[in-house]
Every structure is written in structure tokens, then in C-alpha cells.
Amino acid sequence: MIKVINGGIEVLTEDWPGRLGYMGLGMAAAGAMDNLALQLGNRLVGNELTAAGLEIAGGYCEFAFTRDGVIAMAGADMSPTLNGEPMGMWESVAVKEGDRLKLSHFGEKGFRSYLCVAGGIDVPVYLGSRSTCLFGSYGGFEGRKLAKDDVVKVYPTELAGKDGRKLNPKYIPAYENDWELRTIPGPNSAPDYVTEEGMDYLFSHSFKISHNANRAAYRLEEVPDYFWAREDGGKGGSHPSNIVDHGYNMRGAINVTGNTPSLLIADGPTLGGFVCVANVINADLWKIGQGIPSRDKVHFKLTTTEEAIEARRERAAMFQADDLFL
Amino acid sequence: MNKYEVIIDTLPAKGDRVEILFRQAGDGFIQVEYGHEQRVELLDSFRMLAADKKIKDSKIQGLIETLPSLRANMVHFDPTIISPQELIDRIKEIEESIPGVEDMVIDSRIITLPIAFEDSQTKKAVEMYLKQVRPDAPNCADGYNLDYMAQCNGCTVEDIKHMLLTTDWYNSGCGFWPGGGFFWPMDPRCKMIVPKYNPPRIWTPEGAVGIGGACLFTYTTATGGGYQLFGRTIPTFQFSMKHPQFKDGPFLYRPSGDRIRFVETTEKEILDIYEHVHDKTDYVYDIQESQIVVKDYLEFLRDPEVVKGAQEFAAKQEEGSKTAPKL
Numbered sequence: 283m284i285k286v287i288n289g290g291i292e293v294l295t296e297d298w299p300g301r302l303g304y305m306g307l308g309m310a311a312a313g314a315m316d317n318l319a320l321q322l323g324n325r326l327v328g329n330e331l332t333a334a335g336l337e338i339a340g341g342y343c344e345f346a347f348t349r350d351g352v353i354a355m356a357g358a359d360m361s362p363t364l365n366g367e368p369m370g371m372w373e374s375v376a377v378k379e380g381d382r383l384k385l386s387h388f389g390e391k392g393f394r395s396y397l398c399v400a401g402g403i404d405v406p407v408y409l410g411s412r413s414t415c416l417f418g419s420y421g422g423f424e425g426r427k428l429a430k431d432d433v434v435k436v437y438p439t440e441l442a443g444k445d446g447r448k449l450n451p452k453y454i455p456a457y458e459n460d461w462e463l464r465t466i467p468g469p470n471s472a473p474d475y476v477t478e479e480g481m482d483y484l485f486s487h488s489f490k491i492s493h494n495a496n497r498a499a500y501r502l503e504e505v506p507d508y509f510w511a512r513e514d515g516g517k518g519g520s521h522p523s524n525i526v527d528h529g530y531n532m533r534g535a536i537n538v539t540g541n542t543p544s545l546l547i548a549d550g551p552t553l554g555g556f557v558c559v560a561n562v563i564n565a566d567l568w569k570i571g572q573g574i575p576s577r578d579k580v581h582f583k584l585t586t587t588e589e590a591i592e593a594r595r596e597r598a599a600m601f602q603a604d605d606l607f608l
Numbered sequence: 609m610n611k612y613e614v615i616i617d618t619l620p621a622k623g624d625r626v627e628i629l630f631r632q633a634g635d636g637f638i639q640v641e642y643g644h645e646q647r648v649e650l651l652d653s654f655r656m657l658a659a660d661k662k663i664k665d666s667k668i669q670g671l672i673e674t675l676p677s678l679r680a681n682m683v684h685f686d687p688t689i690i691s692p693q694e695l696i697d698r699i700k701e702i703e704e705s706i707p708g709v710e711d712m713v714i715d716s717r718i719i720t721l722p723i724a725f726e727d728s729q730t731k732k733a734v735e736m737y738l739k740q741v742r743p744d745a746p747n748c749a750d751g752y753n754l755d756y757m758a759q760c761n762g763c764t765v766e767d768i769k770h771m772l773l774t775t776d777w778y779n780s781g782c783g784f785w786p787g788g789g790f791f792w793p794m795d796p797r798c799k800m801i802v803p804k805y806n807p808p809r810i811w812t813p814e815g816a817v818g819i820g821g822a823c824l825f826t827y828t829t830a831t832g833g834g835y836q837l838f839g840r841t842i843p844t845f846q847f848s849m850k851h852p853q854f855k856d857g858p859f860l861y862r863p864s865g866d867r868i869r870f871v872e873t874t875e876k877e878i879l880d881i882y883e884h885v886h887d888k889t890d891y892v893y894d895i896q897e898s899q900i901v902v903k904d905y906l907e908f909l910r911d912p913e914v915v916k917g918a919q920e921f922a923a924k925q926e927e928g929s930k931t932a933p934k935l
Contacts, residue, residue: 299709305675307682308786308828409857418786418829420847467641468614469631469680481612516646526646527790527823529632529675529682529783552781553677561634584611590635591687598688 283348284336284399286432287345290343290385294414295422295434296320297334302409311533312413312421312548315339316357317393318455318597323356323398325601326374328444333402336428338395341387345397347377351436352400352444358392358572360385371448374400375388392459392572400480403438410519413459417498417549419549448608453600460488460579461569463562464585464593469531470557473511475522480509482561484536485584489543493576498551499537499544500570502580504608509541518555527555534562534570544596545570545580567591615650619839625655630696633682638692640699648822650792650849652679653780655709657865662702668695676688676781677790680824712902716865718776720894721826722881725769725839726742726752729813731870734837737809746933747805751838757819760930761800763921769872771779771798772817772838776867777824778900781861787828787845789861791868796909804834806935815840815878817870818851826868841870841897842881842891860893865900 286293298320300313314320314337321331341360347353354374358449360434362369363384369375385395405412414422423434445550465485472478484504492501515524523538530537535546535558545562547570562570563585573580600606616638619628626643633639640659643653654674660676663683670689675682685695706712734748742748747756754765761768775798777791784790793799809832812818816827818919820834825835827846828913846854853860884891909912 299772302684303673305673305682306782308783308788326647383792389764396775420786425847449889466632466634467612469637469682470632471614472610472612474644476611476612476614517648526648526678526782528639528677528680529781531637531639531682531684534634551779553782558633561637563635587632587635587687587692591691594635594688 283436285346286428286434287344287346287382288342289427289429289432290375291336291340292338293343293428294337294416295334295405295412296337296414297332297412300413300548301409301415301421301587304409305529305532309409309418310415310549310552312411312415312512313533314396314413315548316396316568318568320396320398321601322372322453323354323396324402326354326356326447327352327373327398327400328439329398329400329402331601333398334405335399335403335568336397338397339393341385341395344382344384345481346382347379347383348433349379349436350441351377351379353383353442355395356398356399357395358388360387360389360395363573369538370448372454373446373493374445376445378406380448388574392457393574394571396552399436400441400444404435404437415549441535450605450608453524453606454483457572459574461573461578462583463566463580464590465536465560465562466585466587466590467560470542470559471526475557476509476512476559477511480505480511482507482583485582486579488579490579491573491575491577495514495573495575497547498549499546500573502543502545503542504541505538507541523556525555525557527553529553530556531561533565536560536562540547540600546554547571552600563590563593565590565597616692619700624710625703625708628703630699632692636652636684637748638685638695639681642679645911648678650778650780650794650845650903651709652900654712654714654865654900655777655779656681656705657863658706658712658714659699659702660705661864662697662705666698666702667696671695675783678780682876710902710906714789714865714900714902716867716898716900717862718896719860719866719868720896721841721844721868721870722878723772723817723839723841723870724873724878726754727840727875727878729910730816730837732838733816734814734932736811737805741807741810745935747803747836747935754838756932757800757802757836760802760925760928761921762924762926768800769838770914771800773870773872774798776869779801779861779863779866779868781862785828788825788878789866791824792822793824794867794905795914797914797921799918799921802836803935805836808832808834808836812837813840813904815843815882817841840878842874842878843885846886851885851891853893867898867900
């Protein structure tokens with residue numbers, strides 16, 4: 283069990299791949315914003331890849347363990363300390379009842395850190411997932427972020443042999459400040475919705491992430507007017523970003539409202555009346571969650587579906603690699 | 609072909625079927641789109657939902673979920689299990705197996721929902737909006753939205769209420785917010801159109817009934833929102849799944865062509881039903897299994913009286929939309 287001493291900015295229970303199968307009923311998949319860190323953390327503590335962990339955005343939080351366990355910190359380095367002593371990232375560590383884990387805050391690179399615990403976080407499975415959808419206030423721990431004095435349960439599990447694992451450095455993800463997101467155009471692209479020059483702009487420009495970036499949408503800086511191939515949105519509305527309401531290719535859609543593109547992620551809307559010009563490939567979704575709002579940039583790299591499928595296969599194989607740990 | 613081309617396959621038009629486009633939408637998504645024209649036609653949705661049901665029923669390996677809307681279906685799949693082309697081929701087979709829309713008979717439940725017009729909770733939402741968001745909002749000039757809706761459609765508040773209560777509202781699919789359905793008037797004489805709030809509200813109570821454009825929505829939980837408000841209906845969603853109606857999931861609506869129809873009641877009655885849904889869990893929902901016979905529906909649309917009524921209303925609406933203040 284984990285007692286929250288300080289809930290910091292935003293600590294949530296999340297798993298991966300999240301709550302699939304309910305988009306057609308208005309429910310986003312939610313799930314970890316950086317699924318790569320969460321899954322690597324799960325591997326470090328001997329969990330299934332689908333186990334839930336705590337997603338820590340920003341930092342400034344503290345936890346006390348009320349039982350012996352094995353933990354790992356994965357993702358952005360927020361200078362974790364265990365009982366005041368520095369604790370390494372990307373390694374599994376034994377904790378004793380009463381131990382305190384404290385996190386400082388995000389630094390130069392990366393925005394989210396994951397606390398993975400052997401056994402996994404024990405919250406009720408709601409519609410197939412332990413993920414919190416913060417925007418709808420459901421799932422996870424009472425549908426909300428954790429607060430002081432909350433006690434989060436952990437599934438009991440055998441601890442022997444699970445501590446002391448270190449991730450092979452070659453598998454530690456590289457963090458940037460201008461994130462390259464491999465991206466596939468569609469469903470609304472050139473020539474019918476966007477001009478070819480507009481798509482060129484999308485694929486050649488670095489977009490600053492707005493301060494208005496959260497688990498539903500990462501807003502980016504605007505595209506120029508020549509982006510649009512149409513005068514208006516026809517039956518969908520007056521602006522060329524309008525379209526008759528359609529389902530969104532969520533997670534990973536580049537959705538444009540007015541001239542503002544947003545990356546729709548985790549808790550984003552499932553359907554709406556704006557064009558989706560492209561989609562960040564599944565294997566690169568994790569990078570969005572590490573983008574620091576109002577500081578980092580993203581740029582899009584034109585990618586084929588075949589390359590994206592290959593990237594999925596490589597990722598799945600990596601989690602099972604013999605040399606994953608030192 | 610330009611490097612941003614996304615239409616990766618098509619199925620040609622045949623009979624009353626328009627051309628079907630398959631648009632790539634990422635490594636795990638394909639959008640199936642009916643035609644090139646952005647149009648709002650319930651007949652597209654009839655066909656869409658028939659195909660969607662078949663897609664779901666055929667248990668395609670690797671298919672994760674579908675997200676049908678009026679004229680497009682977003683298909684979510686795992687490309688390491690089924691390739692995009694294999695999936696497209698399966699969907700093409702299904703589309704080919706669907707008869708012309710005129711011969712369709714669609715399973716469609718009729719859900720009767722009581723509504724209290726201009727109840728205290730939705731009134732509170734408008735008051736909050738005026739106080740906290742936009743004090744000069746022309747759509748809330750008299751403290752509520754019904755007057756503005758009447759202005760936009762060149763008719764009276766009584767006409768607005770009458771239209772809401774007269775037509776059946778057809779659900780072209782669910783989405784946007786947990787459990788929410790997108791409802792369209794089946795009677796063209798009741799096709800009111802109103803702009804959305806600008807900017808949107810920060811709070812709307814559970815059960816609020818609103819309209820934006822020509823599309824009606826019942827708010828499944830308290831949330832923000834931009835639709836003009838009529839009043840409040842009973843719960844159409846329950847997170848806790850305590851009530852027997854929700855034992856298999858928190859949703860009342862299914863993405864399969866449900867129709868809702870409203871009956872007017874008092875706010876007291878509505879509040880009483882909330883208690884019987886959420887606390888006592890013994891309210892019995894009025895849901896009839898039924899069908900839409902498309903041939904009969906088309907005949908209804910062609911009925912001279914309906915055509916004349918729809919034209920007359922459209923004319924009033926055009927006048928109204930010219931004089932009503934923009935938002």
C-alpha cells in the first residue's frame with residue numbers, strides 16, 4: 283500500500299493500452315501518456331506490461347510505503363529520493379514499510395514520471411481498464427488525481443528476485459526538447475481539405491507546445507491560412523477546419539480547430555466537427571506525454587503505415603529482449 | 609499521386625449506394641466515408657449503422673472498435689494482427705452484402721423520456737454562464753435560451769416546444785462525451801436549427817436537453833457544453849451501473865439507431881425519477897423494441913402535407929436566421 287503524503291501537481295493511476303472498445307460510446311481510451319516508460323517500469327518490477335502504475339506529471343510529490351515492496355521509477359528524472367537518499371531512475375529497488383519516496387520536479391527534459399510497484403496498483407477495473415479518465419472523472423482511483431492522505435492499494439505478489447534490476451542503458455528512451463513524431467497523413471489531408479503547401483508546412487515546421495496542454499489535447503502553435511484547401515466547412519460549419527461531425531483517430535490525431543492544431547491523446551474527445559489531418563504513429567505516442575507544455579516543441583516526420591507497423595513490432599520485441607536488463 | 613494522398617481504396621457507387629472511400633488515418637485507424645460530399649442525410653446513417661452492425665458481428669480478428677457517425681465510420685484495429693488491406697477487403701464484402709437503403713428495415717428502439725422545460729437546474733446553468741462567462745450573451749437575453757431558439761427559427765417558444773415533443777429523434781451514433789448520442793429530427797417539419805454558445809458554458813447539469821445546429825444531445829453527466837437548452841430529462845447514463853437498466857454498462861443509448869421521444873412533465877416528477885434511478889434504482893425506463901421501415905419513412909417524407917409543412921417551416925427559419933443576433 284502507498285500512502286500519499288503530498289499529491290503534487292497531478293498523480294493518476296494509469297495502465298496501457300487503456301480502456302479500449304468504448305470510443306463508439308463516447309469514452310476515450312485514456313491510459314498512460316508515456317506508455318513506453320510505464321511498460322519499461324512494469325518490466326523492471328516483474329509486472330505484466332498491462333499493470334497499472336502511478337503517472338506523475340510535473341512532480342512535487344511524496345509517498346510513504348505501508349508495506350515492504352519493490353518499486354521502480356521510469357520516465358522523466360524528477361530527482362527521486364528514498365528516505366532522503368538519491369534513488370536511481372530505470373532500476374528496481376526494494377522498499378520497507380515506512381520508507382518515504384519524494385520527487386522534486388521536472389527538469390530540462392521530460393514531463394512525466396511513472397512509479398511502478400511490483401504487483402501493480404490495485405484499483406477497480408472499470409470497463410476493462412484501471413486507467414483514470416480525468417476529463418470524465420471516472421476510472422482509476424475514484425476518477426480523480428491523488429491527494430494527501432489517500433491510501434492506494436497494491437496487489438500482493440512475490441517480491442523475491444524482483445529488486446536490483448537495471449535497465450540496459452541502450453533501452454533508456456532518448457528525451458529531447460524538439461520531439462520527432464513519426465506521422466501518417468489522414469483522414470483529412472491534401473488535396474481535398476488541406477493544400478499540399480499546407481501539408482508541407484505541417485511536415486517541415488517545429489511547433490511549440492502551448493501552455494494549454496493536458497491529458498486530452500496538446501495544443502500547438504497555429505498553422506498559416508494557406509493551410510486550407512477549402513473556403514469553408516460546407517455543411518459542417520463556417521471555418522475550413524469544420525466538417526460534418528465524425529469519429530476521431532484518437533489517440534494520436536492531429537486535430538485542427540480554427541487554425542490551431544492539437545494532438546488528441548489519452549482523454550481526448552472521441553468525435554467532433556473538426557478535421558483530423560494526420561495521426562502520430564502508435565510507437566511514438568509516448569513522446570507526446572513527455573513534451574513539456576509551453577517549452578518543448580514537436581515536429582512531424584512523414585511516415586508510411588508499413589514503417590509504423592514495423593515500429594510496433596520492434597517495440598513489442600524490445601520488451602521481451604534478453605538483454606533488457608543488465 | 610501526391611505524397612499526402614490518403615484515400616487508399618474505394619468501392620464504386622452502385623444503386624443507391626454512393627462511392628465509399630477508405631481513408632488512412634494512422635497505423636491503427638481507417639476511416640470509411642460515404643461519398644465526397646459533406647452532407648447531412650439520415651439515409652447515409654441508416655446504411656452506416658447497418659454496415660457497422662455487420663462489421664461488429666463478424667468478429668474480425670484484430671478489430672478493436674468502430675466509431676460510426678452520420679456519414680463516416682472510424683475503424684480502430686491492431687495492424688500487427690490484421691493488415692489495413694485485409695480489413696478493407698472485409699469491410700468491402702460487408703458493404704456489398706447490404707441491400708439498397710430503400711429496402712432496409714432497421715432495428716430501432718423507441719425510448720420515451722420525460723422532460724421539464726426550463727427547470728431550475730438548467731436555468732442555473734444559464735445564470736452561471738451570464739455571470740461568469742458572457743454577461744451580454746444574446747442567446748440568454750431573457751435568462752434562458754428558448755426565446756433565442758424561437759427567434760432563430762422565426763417561430764414562437766410554443767412552436768419550439770411543440771417541435772421537440774412531436775418528432776422522434778434518431779441517434780446516428782454515440783460519442784463526444786461518455787454515453788452521449790447524436791439525435792436528429794425524423795420529421796423535417798421539426799428541423800429547428802440554432803447556433804451553439806460562443807464561448808461554451810462551463811457547467812451543464814446531468815440530464816440537460818440541448819440542441820446545436822440541427823443535432824440534439826442529452827447531457828449524460830454534468831459537464832461544460834455549447835448547446836442551447838430546452839430543459840431537463842431523466843438520467844440517460846449511470847457510472848455506478850447500480851440500476852438494472854445499466855447492469856451491463858453505464859450507457860442507456862446504443863450506437864445503433866435508437867430513437868428518443870419526449871413527453872412533457874413537471875420538474876418535481878423529473879427529480880422524483882432521479883431518486884428512483886440513482887438511489888432507489890427501481891425506475892422502469894419506457895423502452896420499446898421497434899423498427900424503422902425505410903420504405904415507409906421515405907413515403908412519409910414524400911407525403912405532400914409533410915413536404916409543404918417542411919417548406920413553410922424552412923421559409924420561416926430563413927427569415928429568423930437573418931434577424932436573430934449572431935453569437
